[in-house]
Amino acid sequence: MIKPLRFLTFILAIIFLGCVEDSFVENVNLNVPQAPTGLKYANVISAREFGIVITAPPTYNSYGAVPYFEIVAIRDKDGTAISQSIADQYFSILNATEEIVTVQVDNSPNKQYTVLNTDDIGRIRINNNNPLPEGSYFFDIKMTSTFDGQVFESTFEDVFELYLGPALASGVLYIPGGQNLLTSGTNNQTTEPIVFGANPDFRFELADNLDKFTIDANTGVIKLNSGYSPSSEPEIVSPTINIVSNISQEIVSFSNVVAIYISNNPVTIPKQTIQLSYPTFEFENTAYGFRIHDVENSTGLFWQRLAPAPGALVGDDRPVENVNQKRLEVNIVRPSAGNQLPHESWAIMNSVDLTAYQYGFDVETEFFSSNQFVEYLSSDGSSPSFLKAYISTDYLGDFNSATWTEITDQLESNIESGGAFIDGNEFMGYPYPGDQNLRNFPNPGGLKDPAKNADAKWIRSTFNMVDYVGMGNVTVAFRVYTTFSGSISYSFPFDRSGRYLISDFNITAYEQ
Structure with a gap:
């Protein structure tokens, strides 16, 4: 929604200029209509593969006109174009929208005006669950502006570079949630966990309780250290599990994902809540x-x-x-x-x-x-x-x-x-x-x-x-x-x- 303080700015632009200035115009010269220039996008921080991405509005010079934006091509780092079907389904770019506003000046009757909301034009959006894997992507954007029926176009190649980092783990699940590890015999390790949301190139680490357990970096199976003696019968421990991306070395820690009952003899474990x-x-x-x-x-x-x-x-x-x-x-x-x-x-x-x-x-x-x-x-x-x-x-x-x-x-x-x-x-x-x-x-x-x-x-x-x-x-x-x-x-x-x-x-x- 347009902020109320901007309504009159929009209305005056419509009445006196015949067009609405965007918020990012530089060196405006309405007497020299020409093609848009200077399109720039800020980097997107922490974008993730398969996840939603929304850029900030770009800066540009449209010389007084409200431009129309189009995504004309998307390529990966090898220069391979993203298919049109994927682009149509998951990618979009915002343009100006018309809104009706009501304005009252002093005691005059209310008047309604049609105004253009240009706050977010040029923003690129990538929808969630898109199929783009980790890596860099390059966008070609076309801007079109019109002056008195005369159309001007500019295409900016590779104007926006987006790096999608590896998806990080969103959850870890051991089944069952409570597991009994015995100090003797073969029942001394957990089941293999399920990891959700992560790029498959990751490893497991223990963040604590290293005196009690080791963890298999590849499988996530937790094993009771040989010779460990529980402090009670049973001793209940919930170690913190780190999921580490081998691509970026980023760490996501998970607490209370498994309750390990350490005992000398088998015990009955209650269901988790x-x-x-x-x-x-x-x-x-x-x-x-x-x-x-x-x-x-x-x-x-x-x-x-x-x-x-x-x-x-x-x-x-x-x-x-x-x-x-x-x-x-x-x-x-x-x-x-x-x-x-x-x-x-x-x-x-x-x-x-x-x-x-x-x-x-x-x-x-x-x-x-x-x-x-x-x-x-x-x-x-x-x-x-x-x-x-x-x-x-x-x-x-x-x-x-x-x-x-x-x-x-x-x-x-x-x-x-x-x-x-x-x-x-x-x-x-x-x-x-x-x-x-x-x-x-x-x-x-x-x-x-x-x-x-x-x-x-x-x-x-x-x-x-x-x-x-x-x-x-x-x-x-x-x-x-x-x-x-x-x-x-x-x-x-x-x-x-x-x-x-x-x-x-x-x-x-x-x-x-």
């Missing part, structure tokens, strides 16, 4: 597990962080280290006075990589939520607001370019009863907001159910992620939105949008 994500929600950033995306926020509402769901409800699920756990709250009737306006915002959880859990694990999402002060619309008795759950496998930070699939009806939910969740009270889906009271209105879509009155109660919901295990970029998000247009004004017991709470969101893998 691995906490993949349990954000504390202390602040709005990815370091604490979430970000907020506003779609419609005309009233300036924001998500607050308050005390979490009661520990008695969450039980042993909440990790002991989450001492600063918070809950998220969005209050759609804030401020309390005045009309309520339409609202939509999303709480987007951190993405998780489930690649390593496709073998021998079940994965489940769990969260606790609540709605309060939701009073139905006086027009038809339906809820003025909802909370819905969604999932994406292609969210990379740009909300609008991601695909979001609603999973609300696939949740298994349980409503708090007497300060606890009663086994056997689970149901599929999610309860309708509010107190379920019809108040002489028809039941909207048959969704109100007095047996599922969750008004001002906590709801525990889980989602079986069986369809997403093995995927590398899985993102869960929560959408809170209103259903009315215009505005509503609360008058008991109608027309109040209420507030929604989310607490203790987590994703857990369970060894089968």
Whole structure:
């Protein structure tokens, strides 16, 4: 979206110049129309084979015109051209887009203008899962500009050189996750692990516990050192495993990927439970597990962080280290006075990589939520607001370019009863907001159910992620939105949008 302060710049350019200047023009001379010159791209740092790549916008001189960019050729370091089918499927370059903006100057009526957004033109994008292996690639880019119907073209050969480094390991999996190594006999080494995401030219190293183990550099099999005596029966050790690229010598370290039970005699090993994500929600950033995306926020509402769901409800699920756990709250009737306006915002959880859990694990999402002060619309008795759950496998930070699939009806939910969740009270889906009271209105879509009155109660919901295990970029998000247009004004017991709470969101893998 174009920044508001730039709107008038764009409009003036349209009115007085007949074209829009880009942000990177050098030595502009509108009196001398000519072909674009000086195209330059900055290097891309840490690009990886098979992964997504997005360049910074280039610099260039277009002499006052908005140029059109094309990728005309891509070659590897040997000069072999990338096939057109691969280029069409995985490569693109951004050009200017038209947008409608509304501008009000002083007390004049609002006016709409068509403007060009040139912020990102010339950026090269390579999609994820492309087939390009490690190595260097060279791009030929053509720029075309038009002055009063006269077309100028320039092709810049090898103007952008991209080095794709070796893909680094994204996961390591030993099956089973707990293994018993004995001090005598032949049962003194682990199984061979599975490594995910890495260029195959790598080696294994141990980062610690060298007094206890050795590791085979080629296979990753961990062997108990001869003569080692466990400090307890059994002694449980989780060594840190390094995956080292033989191409770049880069190291990725993995902790807690295998629990080794060292003993003199065989022992029974429990199944593993691995906490993949349990954000504390202390602040709005990815370091604490979430970000907020506003779609419609005309009233300036924001998500607050308050005390979490009661520990008695969450039980042993909440990790002991989450001492600063918070809950998220969005209050759609804030401020309390005045009309309520339409609202939509999303709480987007951190993405998780489930690649390593496709073998021998079940994965489940769990969260606790609540709605309060939701009073139905006086027009038809339906809820003025909802909370819905969604999932994406292609969210990379740009909300609008991601695909979001609603999973609300696939949740298994349980409503708090007497300060606890009663086994056997689970149901599929999610309860309708509010107190379920019809108040002489028809039941909207048959969704109100007095047996599922969750008004001002906590709801525990889980989602079986069986369809997403093995995927590398899985993102869960929560959408809170209103259903009315215009505005509503609360008058008991109608027309109040209420507030929604989310607490203790987590994703857990369970060894089968």
